Amino acid sequence: QVQLQESGPGLVKPSGTLSLTCAVSGGSISSSDWWTWVRQPPGKGLEWIGEIHHSGTTNYNPSLRSRVTISVDKSKNQFSLKLSSVTAADTAVYYCARINWNYYDSTGYYDYWGQGSLVTVSS
Amino acid sequence: DIVLTQSPGTLSLSPGERATLSCRANHSVATIYFAWYQQKPGQAPRLLIYGASSRATGIPDRFSGSGSGTDFTLTISRLEPEDFAVYYCQLYGSSPLWTFGQGTKVEIK
Numbered sequence: 001q002v003q004l005q006e007s008g009p010g011l012v013k014p015s016g017t018l019s020l021t022c023a024v025s026g027g028s029i030s031s032s033d034w035w036t037w038v039r040q041p042p043g044k045g046l047e048w049i050g051e052i053h054h055s056g057t058t059n060y061n062p063s064l065r066s067r068v069t070i071s072v073d074k075s076k077n078q079f080s081l082k083l084s085s086v087t088a089a090d091t092a093v094y095y096c097a098r099i100n101w102n103y104y105d106s107t108g109y110y111d112y113w114g115q116g117s118l119v120t121v122s123s
Numbered sequence: 124d125i126v127l128t129q130s131p132g133t134l135s136l137s138p139g140e141r142a143t144l145s146c147r148a149n150h151s152v153a154t155i156y157f158a159w160y161q162q163k164p165g166q167a168p169r170l171l172i173y174g175a176s177s178r179a180t181g182i183p184d185r186f187s188g189s190g191s192g193t194d195f196t197l198t199i200s201r202l203e204p205e206d207f208a209v210y211y212c213q214l215y216g217s218s219p220l221w222t223f224g225q226g227t228k229v230e231i232k
Contacts, residue, residue, distance in 0.1 A: 036221070046160075046168065046211055048221040061219040095167055107174040108215050109158045113167035 002026045004096050006117035012090075013123055018083040020117055022096030029077045030054045034099035036110065037070060037081045039092040047092075051099060052079055086121045093118050125149060125217035127224035129210075135232040142199040144227045146212035151192045156215035159188055159197045162226075163208045171210075172197065199229075207231050 008020035022035070029035065036051040050060035052070045060068050064083070072079040083090060094117050097110040126149040136142055146159075154175035160168035170179040172188035175195060185200040199206055212224040 038223075045225045046213075046223040048219055048223065051220070059220050063219070097167075105174060106155050107177065108156060109170055109173035109179070109213075110160075110168070111170050111179065113169075116167055 002032075002098060002112045004098065004112055004114035006094060006096055006114045008117060008119070010118060010120060012086055012119060012121050014087055014121055016086055016121075018081070018086050018090060018094075018119055018121070020081045020094050020096075020119070021078050022080070022114055023076075023078045024098075025077070029072065029074055029079065032098050033101055035072070035079050036097050036099050038095045038097060038110075039090075040095070040116075041089075041092045049081065049083075049094075088121050091119065091121045124219070125152065125214060125222050127212050127214055127222055129212060129224035129227045131227060132225075133228045133230060135230050136202055137232045138202050138204055140202050142197075142202055142206070142229055144197040144199075144210055144229070146190075146195045146197070146224050148193045148195075148214065152214055153216060154191050154195075157188075157190070157195055158213045160211045160213060161206075161208050162211065168211060202229070204231075 003025045005023045012018045034051050037049040050070045052058045067084045069082040096114045098112040100111040101108045128147045130145045157175040159172040162168040176188045187198045189196050209226045209228045211226050214222050
């Protein structure tokens with residue numbers, strides 16, 4: 001059973017950089033192709049941030065692309081999120097998840113999620 | 124850009140009733156890339172339906188998904204107490220690459 005665990009500072013100052021790590025256990029990060037970050041502001045809906053292939057290829061939400069970097073560390077079986085120049089609008093619960101691509105029927109979905117990490121942007 | 128619009132925003136029903144949730148895309152989409160998630164307070168979303176109509180592992184058969192083109196539906200045939208939650212639709216394949224609807228809250232009447 002794959003498990004994901006987010007970790008990182010819960011408080012970031014405005015204009016700073018938000019950094020989170022998602023540790024993958026119960027399987028190799030290379031055994032699944034793509035991994036993703038999603039965020040959820042308090043009381044609001046889900047927003048896709050970006051995704052990374054275990055080879056390092058990334059795709060980002062155009063609305064965040066200029067500020068986002070997602071990277072993978074296969075030796076530590078984890079992937080990370082950095083979001084720069086944060087403001088109060090970036091306050092949210094940040095989730096990491098596995099993207100399961102079923103190449104038999106071409107379906108794709110998020111089947112394993114971390115429990116979420118609340119990051120507050122405040123001075 | 125693709126926009127997914129869920130309706131209603133809130134659905135007030137009693138246990139045992141049937142729930143019908145709608146998700147509409149602003150242009151025709153591929154059903155194989157459409158999914159539904161359930162989220163309870165303080166928890167991560169949980170996959171319910173993928174490929175528009177396939178139930179995920181362990182999901183009870185009271186949950187069913189249907190639709191094609193621009194209109195998709197999640198139906199809960201008989202609401203159980205644990206089904207009161209927020210439900211999100213999701214689509215892959217446009218800009219942004221993954222899009223979520225704004226959610227429908229199913230609350231106890």
